[in-house]
Amino acid sequence: MGAWAAVWAQQPATPGGTLEDPAVPSTNHRLAPGDVVEVKVFQEPDLDAKVTLSKDGRASLPLVGEVMLARLTTTQAAAVIAERYKDGYLKNPRVVVGIFEYARTRFTILGAVNKPGSYFFPSGERLTLLQVIGMAGGYTRAANPSKVTVQRGGNRSRVIEVDAKKLARSGGAGAFWIEPDDIITVAESIF
Numbered sequence: 001m002g003a004w005a006a007v008w009a010q011q012p013a014t015p016g017g018t019l020e021d022p023a024v025p026s027t028n029h030r031l032a033p034g035d036v037v038e039v040k041v042f043q044e045p046d047l048d049a050k051v052t053l054s055k056d057g058r059a060s061l062p063l064v065g066e067v068m069l070a071r072l073t074t075t076q077a078a079a080v081i082a083e084r085y086k087d088g089y090l091k092n093p094r095v096v097v098g099i100f101e102y103a104r105t106r107f108t109i110l111g112a113v114n115k116p117g118s119y120f121f122p123s124g125e126r127l128t129l130l131q132v133i134g135m136a137g138g139y140t141r142a143a144n145p146s147k148v149t150v151q152r153g154g155n156r157s158r159v160i161e162v163d164a165k166k167l168a169r170s171g172g173a174g175a176f177w178i179e180p181d182d183i184i185t186v187a188e189s190i191f
Helices: 002-010 074-086 127-137 165-171
Strands: 036-041 049-052 056-063 064-068 095-101 106-111 117-120 145-153 158-162 185-187
Touching: 036 056, 036 074, 049 056, 049 165, 064 074, 074 095, 106 127, 127 165, 145 165
Parallel strands: 106 185
Antiparallel strands: 036 049, 036 095, 056 064, 106 117, 145 158, 145 185
16 A cells, blocks of 8 residues: 555645556557556545456446546546536545456467467556557568558458568668557568
């Protein structure tokens, strides 16, 4: 509880806050189904909870029930929860939301790479196209890095063409970020 005391001391008088570790690079992480969040309500230990967001992105909390948290940052989630507690339960709730564990999300890389397959994102991290190609063991001899496609979206209707060779030459400028459930295909060269 000592770590929490330091967090409370730094919190503003208004609802909201964050418990995210500053060493974690994704300070703007949007909550997603499967994320495990820890909710703390200052001086109300009976309302503290550690919950896994449901498939539709909701958290079930004491007194207020289901609260939609998907696509919110931890700061935004804390403000939403504080408003729910204000609505008939607490006068001036001070709520802090922290990410206890990130949902395990994956991407798939196929085609002319040495180790095609599905890979998990490292917990709470974002990856670029060049990083995922590296995770897949790099290109095969037959690869055409200028022709990489990324299928994105629930119905895979969105296909993005990326010139990874040009990205590599740019030294990382204009990085192409991979999103959960993306399917990346590295084309083969035609000799």
